[in-house]
Every structure is written in structure tokens, then in C-alpha cells.
Amino acid sequence: MLLARTVDVTRRYGTGAKAQVALDGVSLDIHAGGVVGLLGPNGAGKSTLVNLLVGLRRPTSGTVELFGGDPRDPAARRRIGVTPQETGLPATLRVRECVAFVAAHFADPVPTGELLEGFGLTEVAGRQTGGLSGGQKRRLAVALAFVGRPDLVFLDEPTTGLDVQARRDLWDHVRAYGRTGTVVLTSHYLEEIEALADRVVVLGGGRVLADDTVAAIRAMVGIHRVSLDSATLPELPPLPGVVGVEQADGRTSLLTADPDQLVRDLVTTGVPFRGLQVRPTSLEEVFLTLTGR
Numbered sequence: 001m002l003l004a005r006t007v008d009v010t011r012r013y014g015t016g017a018k019a020q021v022a023l024d025g026v027s028l029d030i031h032a033g034g035v036v037g038l039l040g041p042n043g044a045g046k047s048t049l050v051n052l053l054v055g056l057r058r059p060t061s062g063t064v065e066l067f068g069g070d071p072r073d074p075a076a077r078r079r080i081g082v083t084p085q086e087t088g089l090p091a092t093l094r095v096r097e098c099v100a101f102v103a104a105h106f107a108d109p110v111p112t113g114e115l116l117e118g119f120g121l122t123e124v125a126g127r128q129t130g131g132l133s134g135g136q137k138r139r140l141a142v143a144l145a146f147v148g149r150p151d152l153v154f155l156d157e158p159t160t161g162l163d164v165q166a167r168r169d170l171w172d173h174v175r176a177y178g179r180t181g182t183v184v185l186t187s188h189y190l191e192e193i194e195a196l197a198d199r200v201v202v203l204g205g206g207r208v209l210a211d212d213t214v215a216a217i218r219a220m221v222g223i224h225r226v227s228l229d230s231a232t233l234p235e236l237p238p239l240p241g242v243v244g245v246e247q248a249d250g251r252t253s254l255l256t257a258d259p260d261q262l263v264r265d266l267v268t269t270g271v272p273f274r275g276l277q278v279r280p281t282s283l284e285e286v287f288l289t290l291t292g293r
């Protein structure tokens with residue numbers, strides 16, 4: 001089921017010579033179920049895309065649909081939950097009151113106590129939001145996106161400022177939600193995208209550079225890393241198919257598209273290697289290649 005879509009969307013900020021093109025011909029379908037990760041460097045257009053999908057901004061050209069209609073239609077917006085990149089919580093409201101305030105807008109909200117428990121906020125339920133730590137504020141901002149049992153949740157860099165444990169707890173929540181609902185999440189953390197996303201959309205310079213599963217995107221570059229302990233390794237003879245050699249952390253890495261053949265060749269050379277490891281390149285390595293960074 002199609003929940004949201006953009007068709008050939010362009011978004012510019014400003015006019016004339018100073019115009020900034022934030023999105024440039026982006027077409028994207030968001031289907032029900034799972035976690036879609038929007039990945040891209042600073043200024044790639046991730047927040048702009050989310051803001052268009054949730055009806056906070058309008059495209060300069062192209063079409064944006066949410067549940068088959070206009071994202072600014074209140075009926076469509078009632079079915080989504082959003083955590084923007086920056087949230088201003090009313091400083092004098094208590095955490096519990098904040099949740100109750102948002103819950104009042106929905107017919108069947110998650111009970112406040114249950115929601116606070118789920119996001120580790122029970123202990124600070126009676127505290128004014130102005131007195132929360134940065135991480136607690138962020139957790140509350142993310143919790144508010146889930147109050148109305150939304151069909152589609154948009155989280156713009158939800159774990160920025162969270163410590164490792166809080167980040168992992170939030171991942172559990174997002175993952176669990178993605179089993180029955182749908183989440184669109186932007187992140188700078190490749191680890192986060194690898195951990196959560198079923199589908200990754202890589203944005204760069206306002207364009208979709210790749211749109212696939214984590215595994216497929218990793219395989220797009222298709223390069224594997226064959227690494228050996230450097231300590232006892234003699235100088236290697238030239239080996240066919242090696243596209244790069246790296247030295248780091250006491251290991252020599254050979255980059256190749258055909259790791260099986262490289263291992264056979266290594267054995268044939270008779271080089272006394274130790275500590276052989278073969279692994280696909282990480283999402284980070286692929287990401288750097290795709291975005292040209």
C-alpha cells in the first residue's frame with residue numbers, strides 16, 4: 001500500500017542568483033511496512049524532503065502526496081507522527097502534561113504512562129521540560145511522534161545527542177514499530193541506518209543517488225576487503241584484481257571485487273600470511289563513494 005510519494009519534486013529556497021536548490025527532481029514512493037532510512041551528508045536535502053512529506057513546506061515544482069492526498073490536509077496529518085530535527089518544547093509544561101496535550105488531539109492515543117515507560121521517561125514524568133537534559137528532551141520529542149498510533153512516522157535525526165544506551169533503546173522502539181507500522185528516518189549515523197533500515201535512500205546534492213536495501217547498496221560497489229596481519233607479512237608480489245591496498249591498525253587490506261580469486265592467488269604465491277579476514281565493504285565505505293566525499 002502506497003502511503004506517501006513525491007513525483008519529480010524540486011524545492012528551491014530563495015530566488016535569483018542566490019537560490020539554493022535543496023531538492024532536484026526527487027521521485028520516491030513510501031510503501032506500508034518497515035523502516036526507510038534517508039541517508040546523506042549535511043545539506044543533502046533530507047530535512048527538506050521530510051518537511052515536504054509532512055506538509056510543513058510546499059515543493060517549488062512536482063507533486064507530493066500523503067495517503068493519496070495533500071500533505072497539508074488535516075485528515076492526512078492526523079495519521080502521521082513527526083519528530084522534526086529541532087523541537088521547541090514548552091519549558092514550563094511537565095513531561096506528563098506535554099504528552100497529555102498531544103494525546104488530546106487523537107481519538108485513540110497511547111496511554112501516557114505506557115508511552116513514558118516505553119521511552120524511559122517515567123522517572124521524569126513530573127518534571128518541567130525546561131529542566132530536562134538534552135537527551136531526555138530528545139526522547140520526549142521522539143515519544144510525542146508515537147502518541148497518536150500513527151500509520152507513518154517521520155523521525156528527523158532522532159538519536160542526535162543521545163548516549164549509547166538511550167540510542168539503542170530508541171532503536172528497539174523504532175524496530176518494533178517498523179514491524180507493524182512504517183517509519184521514515186533520517187540519520188547521519190550509518191550504523192543506525194544499518195541497524196534499522198529495510199530500505200536506504202541515499203541523498204546527495206538534492207538528488208536520489210541510490211534507493212535499495214542496505215545489502216544491495218553495499219554490494220553496489222561490490223568491493224571486498226581481504227585483510228592480513230601486517231606484522232609477519234613480507235612484501236606482497238603484484239596480485240591481479242587488487243584495486244587498492246590500505247595499511248591500518250596492524251593490518252594490510254587488499255581491496256578487490258573477487259575476494260575468492262584473490263585468496264587463491266595469495267595461496268599460490270606461497271606468501272606466509274596470517275590472520276586472513278574477508279569482508280564486504282561497510283555501508284560507510286559505499287556511502288563515501290556514492291556521495292563523492
Ligand SMILES: Nc1ncnc2c1ncn2[C@@H]1O[C@H](COP(=O)(O)OP(=O)(O)OP(=O)(O)O)[C@@H](O)[C@H]1O
Pocket residue numbers: 013014020021022040041042043044045046047048049085
Ligand atoms: N530555510 C532555508 N532557507 C535557505 N536555504 C535552506 C533552508 N533550508 C534548507 N536550506 C538549504 O537547502 C539545502 C538542503 O538542506 P536540508 O536541511 O534539507 O539538508 P539535510 O540533508 O537535512 O542537512 P543536515 O544533515 O545538515 O540536516 C542546504 O543547502 C540548506 O542550506
